[in-house]
């Protein structure tokens with residue numbers, strides 16, 4: 001007797017939320033567990049910001065940033081166990097996490113021409129993952145509202161600035177004194193305010209997104225809850 005194992009129904013998942021809510025950790029964990037692709041859209045915006053900075057382009061010069069929007073070649077690897085990001089063939093996974101890029105990325109990502117270019121990349125990657133595999137988990141700020149409005153499942157992660165700052169501060173390492181925590185919190189709030197108040201595709205919760213406060217949940221609990229929601233969509 002032959003038994004055929006059918007491929008899982010491809011599911012496209014959008015996970016949005018402010019900085020430090022656990023989008024990347026949750027998305028990678030769920031995608032790896034369910035055999036899905038993973039896309040870190042923040043890394044794409046960080047990568048194009050890195051390119052601008054290394055070319056001496058002022059992130060505040062929106063005209064020059066816009067004029068260069070199509071220039072860098074940005075390639076994302078979607079393996080949740082080993083995601084990659086290259087700019088013109090160079091692995092930039094480390095420099096894009098630095099303070100200079102973190103301080104400039106909100107300004108660059110507010111430029112409409114930058115968003116149009118990166119959104120096109122994101123949609124192509126998601127479409128390919130839906131066509132050829134089990135689907136994809138795409139995490140960012142505007143995935144459920146703008147990039148993939150027809151996603152099969154939309155989730156918006158939240159947590160208080162205090163919780164998010166403690167997590168980010170813990171991630172950055174070093175002494176966890178009150179001053180450092182306050183500085184980390186201030187930087188998160190600065191970036192979230194910029195990301196949610198910009199005109200072009202701001203950070204926002206889609207009306208049909210499931211909101212999940214992660215403050216009192218472990219990462220494993222969040223992964224389990226999100227995974228269960230995806231399994232429901234697969235069997236629907």
Ligand SMILES: Nc1ncnc2c1ncn2[C@@H]1O[C@H](COP(=O)(O)OP(=O)(O)OP(=O)(O)O)[C@@H](O)[C@H]1O
Pocket residue numbers: 017018019020021022023024025026042167168170171214215217218219220222
């Ligand atoms: N539910 C949780 N409980 C405790 N720690 C968590 C939880 N979720 C994530 N973390 C930790 O918080 C830190 C930030 O998580 P992560 O990078 O996934 O957040 P993010 O929303 O993607 O942030 P950003 O948008 O700035 O990239 C990491 O050290 C991660 O391990």
Ligand SMILES: Nc1ccn([C@H]2C[C@H](O)[C@@H](COP(=O)(O)O)O2)c(=O)n1
Pocket residue numbers: 019041042043045046105106109139140141142143191195
């Ligand atoms: N879909 C997205 C993802 C990210 N951004 C911008 C805004 C963020 O502050 C920045 C870095 O993202 P992170 O690495 O912290 O997830 O990139 C955006 O505008 N849209």
